[in-house]
Amino acid sequence: MITSMSNPQIKEVQQLLKKAKTRREERVFVAEGIKMFREAPADRLCKVYVSETFAGKTEFEDILRGKSLNPDSDKVEIVDDKVFKSLSDTVTPQGVLCLISMGNWSLQDIMKETEYPLLMVLEDLQDPGNLGTIIRTGEGAGVTGVILSKTSVDVFNPKVIRSTMGSIYRVPVIYVDSIEEEVVPMLKTYGITTYAAHLKGENNYDQEDYSKGTAFFIGNEGNGLTDELTACADTLIKIPMAGQVESLNAAMASGILMYEAARQRR
């Protein structure tokens, strides 16, 4: 059992929680809580840290067994309750925290995985809650993957992880240096039509056909899409807004577009 705050493993988890750079270097992220533990893919689960209290519960052993692990496994570390609390990002920790290895998807993977991919392309998205919500809603709407500019918020930030409610395990997420140079040409190659949600859109979003390969471009929360990426889109669409609303929240706009695509595809 780990009983000291200065235990090197505890220090490593703290670094992984705090620093995107450490996460990138080790290709591992931290997922906290019972639901995240339950849904963790067994083949990507590197380590489970469990509080003394939670380790004593049958719920813990049941989930562990579901992943073909037992409490004596090298992958399981029991941690003194107080030390565990220092790792937790929440006020009332549930007593379990996993290290998960990052998925390894390529742009090509997600573009040829299905005949008609449904992709979200996010440029410079900054809010962790927005990204988490887009991934969670995206899984619900059946997206094939989420592509982000490298200037966007880190998807392995604990706040993003939490707000995905487990979808982080299942929705492929890929960062690119340049959407214009890396993603746009490949979308063309695979015959995927690109739509930018934009105030200057001519047609309402529901007047387009998303039943074939579709990618939606969504921009930064404050500034919207850059002119450069807007110019790359095949079609500008608008989400009509009544009253004096100037724009919708980026996650909300994404959700409305993804669910319109899902509606058309049913």
Added chain:
Amino acid sequence: MITSMSNPQIKEVQQLLKKAKTRREERVFVAEGIKMFREAPADRLCKVYVSETFAGKTEFEDILRGKSLNPDSDKVEIVDDKVFKSLSDTVTPQGVLCLISMGNWSLQDIMKETEYPLLMVLEDLQDPGNLGTIIRTGEGAGVTGVILSKTSVDVFNPKVIRSTMGSIYRVPVIYVDSIEEEVVPMLKTYGITTYAAHLKGENNYDQEDYSKGTAFFIGNEGNGLTDELTACADTLIKIPMAGQVESLNAAMASGILMYEAARQRR
């Protein structure tokens, strides 16, 4: 100019920021920032507190003039920059903060305002960001009003105000002691059909007709709708979810339903 932190007006604003009870008693709420000042309805603007720095800018005087006020008005108080900062909810305050009197809508007002109202009925909603997003998206989708159970988060909480992006001024919001007893009978009287987003819904949400009077019931983030309110709904609808998603975020579910209604009504 106000230069002291112990000035009674400053103390009052602090109370209004912190306490829902004070806001309810005085029927006033605080709206911070330039956008919120610009969009504040002149007839409900009780007071403007402006930092010394922002008071010197032409932008301030322009907005003030737009509301037929001048800097010498009783409604305008200039505040020392440091004291202003102590009032602000943000890290880099924009230098202006308004006291706004609460709107005064009745359930009857919003149910007979238009021939076919579009209403959101929120039961025990707890997250300030969710409520703000529902109000902002709701204005965009053209909702007639938002009704909340009194156990829900306070709409005049500074976090909600901020995330409405000004829609708080324009979307009627009404709290009720009991949705079942006060709202449901009135919805029936006015011939408004009620839909509950529910996992047990038979039809997908897009298979129903929302072109006539429509009210959507949305439940608490963690627990969903109570059985009592679910039983009051005319129709249970479901938002289909791919993958392993169990539910959508409450604001996202609301937005998808409101924009489906807006789509059908166009």
